[in-house]
Amino acid sequence: MKKKMTAALTVFAVLGGMGTGVYAGSNLQEIKAFLNPGIKFKMDGQPVQLKNSSGAVVAPITYNNTTYLPVRAVSDVLGVTVNFDAAANTILLGEQTKGVSIAAGFDSSYHTKDPDKTVYKDKDYKDVHFDNGSGTRGSSFMLYPNKKYQKLYLQVAAIGDDIEDFSIIDSDTDTVLKKQNITAQEGLVTIEANIAGVSKLYVTGEVKDGSSVFIPLTTSYYQ
Incomplete structure (x- = not known):
């Protein structure tokens, strides 16, 4: 419509x-x-x-x-x-014909280019968000599309155990744009969210002790 x-x-x-x-x-x-x-x-x-x-x-x-x-x-x-x-x-x-990687300007305490941490299932993604912290915790970071894009395609893998309530939220309005559980058995999954008109995104999920969150920045993109 x-x-x-x-x-x-x-x-x-x-x-x-x-x-x-x-x-x-x-x-x-x-x-x-x-x-x-x-x-x-x-x-x-x-x-x-x-x-x-x-x-x-x-x-x-x-x-x-x-x-x-x-x-x-x-x-x-x-x-x-x-x-x-x-x-x-x-x-x-609407959507741009070419995707724009979220890597540019990305900032989180678990942002890394360490080759020991950027490999998932024998593929090196070079630039990733890899939360391998300890304890049961909320794993989160911010993204800043600044109203320039229609969609976000975010790749995520749960390592060890499932990620519960993985959510992409409009930070300005506290509106949940996408929410789902991610199982370790799924491997690397792509989550699509409509982000038209959104300036800031809060991305978060619940992670169990001994588990990790792997998000390749080079293959996650705005469009």
Whole structure:
């Protein structure tokens, strides 16, 4: 339903908060248009306000009997990620065609590139989160997609015993985006979560004494 709605919308602004330099060299045409703050919006029957990236309310523009909507504000309401490729002068909606590894900027106390810890089932993943701590514990770390991506594909393996209540949580709203148990017998599993519009993720799971959490950063990615 959301994809159909997105396709039906005529969009005007590219990204809220962009500087005018983004448009340098583009084929702009000057027009006379009107802000139309009288138009109201509903999403699935519920009233919503269109806002820019700074949280300010924005109004649609009417030009030649057509209403143009700011794509950033509309995509936030629909839960569709929007980015701008300046080099190609192209708006990117939804999943990106190429995945972006979560390794860049990753930080946790169990982040390691030690070859003695990055190998799982005879494959060296080079860069991993490997929690081999002691005692029954919560194993967790943060990710910062900064609203740039639609999906997260996170690879996880439970070593020794199962990981219970493995959860991917929107840290700003405390909303659980994905939750499942991971058994040691499954091997390396891929967990998919919709992260459109999410700035910060809290990833956590319950680990038993003598067990470890193995997450290869090079094969876990945003899209």
